[in-house]
Amino acid sequence: MRRPSFSTLILVLGLVFIYLPMVLLVIYSFNASRLVTVWGGWSVKWYVGLLDNSQLMGAVARSLEIAFYTAIAATALGTMAAFVLTRIPRFRGRTFFGGLVTAPLVMPEVITGLSLLLLFVAMAQLIGWPAQRGLTTIWIAHTTFCASYVAVVVSARLRELDLSIEEAAMDLGARPWKVFVLITIPMIAPSLMAGAMMSFALSLDDLVLASFVSGPGATTLPMEIFSAVRLGVKPEINAVASLILLAVSLFTFLAWYFTRRADKRRSRAMQQALEEAGEAGLDKPLVAPPAHS
Template sequence: MSRRWSFSSLMLVAGLLFVYLPMVILVIYSFNASRLVTVWGGWSLQWYAGLLDNSQLMSAVGRSLQVALYTAIAATALGTLAAFVLTRIPRFKGRTLFGGLVTAPLVMPEVITGLSLLLLFVAMAQLVGWPAQRGLLTIWIAHTTFCAAYVSVIVSARLREVDQSIEEAAMDLGARPWKVFLLITVPMIAPSLAAGAMMSFALSLDDLVLASFVSGPGATTLPMEIYSAVRMGVKPEINAVASLILLAVSLFTFLAWYFTRRAEERRKRALQLAILEATQGS
């Protein structure tokens, strides 16, 4: 008897096709020998080889990867500290205001955020002379401000699940708070830190609106380069570079998931072994 497809299964398949089918088509057409995107001219690797000669596009890729990497590091650090304050300090003056400011970028339209940061940078340049001109540094600051909110939400959810008795026991044994945080809390929330870093990297690499407001001459990111190019038609080189980015992100995500899973399995085995030894010793 054949299994009937339920409505939820059909909606799941339709949703996955809607999300991933355009990516598959993009990868296929990156091997198209024809310069016209709508005309299939056979299989070819010429557009991948042509990327080496397209210095403008490759420079934009390098700038985007550089900003995304720095954003992931800074947003993870700031978001983790904000999440730690919100979850480990239950009461302090201005807690509600602080929590609202941390999560505000999640609901704020990017146009408003970008315009606000642009006005801020212009006012600072007039008052203190910094930044002298907008570029990669201002893009990095804008992306860090935006992505830290996502990291704080992810890490906060993980911190609320962590058993605080372990941290309290370490402090009772004489460990200082910073040592407890680095040696006990951080390893327990490592999966959420990795998830926040990867999300920050992806959001920064994908951002167009914020970068358009706070960028300057010579600081064009990949989304800005692609946006300016597709208005005159999609070039085959864009399909090729997008396919390479998809491959790199997919590979990095798989490796992060694999090593995180192995670390979690080792931690569980070590915990079970410690419980077994404690049981036998008693």
């Protein structure tokens, strides 16, 4: 019997280390006992009890709303920053701009959260906005943080694109905005989807930034869970975490499935275009007929 290689063993151990706690979380969400560490049989009462827990479900709704808007805004801002960094190779202040784009990646979240808190307080004193910290300030903070990840992901994809396709479209008379919408966006769609999903997950998971810039009535799910865990893990938390895992897994699978279908469709279209071009080339005469005098 062939023994597994060292790399295979490390891979298996890594996957077990990452996913075993999630599996245990899902299993214990069906625990009938109120004590998390004591198994009391299978039950779905904690899932049913979520309908009556308005405080926890309200935090879930707020977190999902913030994460959704953060994914949209961060994808738009990160894509624009990526285009500036990749399509404008030289301009005054490019190094400074690139540093500003990537700074949130290496900046401790405590520093970022404190800076944003001071900014919002100063803005409220100067212009009267925001009047109070809440969902809007959390959304701005999360967008600022997540746009950097989108910019890095989209920049890597843009550097791999073949510019001759866009140049050929413009040579045929297409306007720049039409080339961007019909050619560039479909080619970078997987990176846009990856950036949006990453932004959604980071926003849904964030605790530090939200703790600094949130206000009364704007408690997110991580803040609610962090407050509840101090008194002990409740079975309802296991249940809501399992539902979020299920939703994220389904969304990831659907995104992968539709992206894979789009890539296959694009590959078939390109192959068909090449075959038609080849057949058209074979139909042409190899030697031009002599000119009549």
